Amino acid sequence: MNSKSLNRIPLYRQARQQILERLCDGEWQVAESLPSEWELAEQLSVSQGTVRKALTELVADGVLYRQQGKGTFVAPGADDWAGMSMISPGLLSESPDRLQREFLGVARGNAPDDVSAALGLRRAAPVFRIRLLWRLRGQAVALDEVLLSAERFPALDSRWLRQLPGVWAVLQQHFGVRLRVATEQWRAVVLERDEAQLLAAVSGTPVLSHLRLAVDVNGAAVEWRQRLCLTDRLALTLQHLPA
Structure with a gap:
């Protein structure tokens, strides 16, 4: 500059x-x-x-x-759930249990058109695709697909994703990038076969899709994430901080 x-x-x-x-x-x-x-x-x-x-x-x-x-x-950096958790339906005062993260892998590929647009990347730009499984009391409850620009984070190491509690922790600790959720969408979808196997559910099971875009402190789009949540026995909740 x-x-x-x-x-x-x-x-x-x-x-x-x-x-x-x-x-x-x-x-x-x-x-x-x-x-x-x-x-x-x-x-x-x-x-x-x-x-x-x-x-x-x-x-x-x-x-x-x-x-x-x-x-x-x-302030402490937010974790990958950004204040959200999963609790028993209807029990609004229930204190959420800690979710356990399971790192499934990271692969390099090309961004789909909608992801390129959301992240402000050129068409088919290289991205890292990270998959995480979340468990509650040992049971799989959510599956994440995270896409990050491979050009912005070329040194991303899978060992960091195994060792640290989530993607946001890796970006903050190794790249000095703090994230916040900028926009998000929810809708009902059905599980594909691969997703169903990872979640130990039946293919075609209805789940809640939570799609969100996270930005850095300067407002630049950094992370595209889709989270599939099993909500037949649990509810997705957001814990609001006191004013």
């Missing part, structure tokens, strides 16, 4: 980007307090008001959080 294009970016957005880069470089860890607004303003050579506006936007994006009278802290 040259100086002319940089000058066209609002000053608070430049400060926001510099803070993000320092976060991604590991300067501050999860739950660690950032320097005061005055200290950051001095470090970034901007006004305290500019820093406050940059921090407010990062708080809104879920990258940081504030505690009254204590300061601004680094």
Whole structure:
């Protein structure tokens, strides 16, 4: 980015980007307090008001959080379920059990047209296709298909996907990319034979398809994901954080 294009970016957005880069470089860890607004303003050579506006936007994006009278802290990154889980139908107060992840594999291929459009890639661009199986108390309950740009993440290693708790953890730890869900859709579909075998279900069983697009902190599309959920005995739920 040259100086002319940089000058066209609002000053608070430049400060926001510099803070993000320092976060991604590991300067501050999860739950660690950032320097005061005055200290950051001095470090970034901007006004305290500019820093406050940059921090407010990062708080809104879920990258940081504030505690009254204590300061601004680094928020933990969301996991692959982004606040969702599976619980007994109708029991809205039930505390969800932890889902166990099973890494099924990763393969390189070409993006279908709808995925290319969603991720802003050229037609048939190379992508990584990752499959994950989720279990609840040992029973398979959901199957994920995740597509990521192979050009943006050429160093993606299957060992990381085996070792870490999910795709989002890999992207944050190894690439400094934090994700949030930007848009999502739900609809009823039926299981194909391969999907049914992985979920230990009958081919043609109705399931809930949860299709979503996740973006990074700059709003760029990063991840396309379809999750197939068995909802004959369980319900998909979203745990809202208190305001």
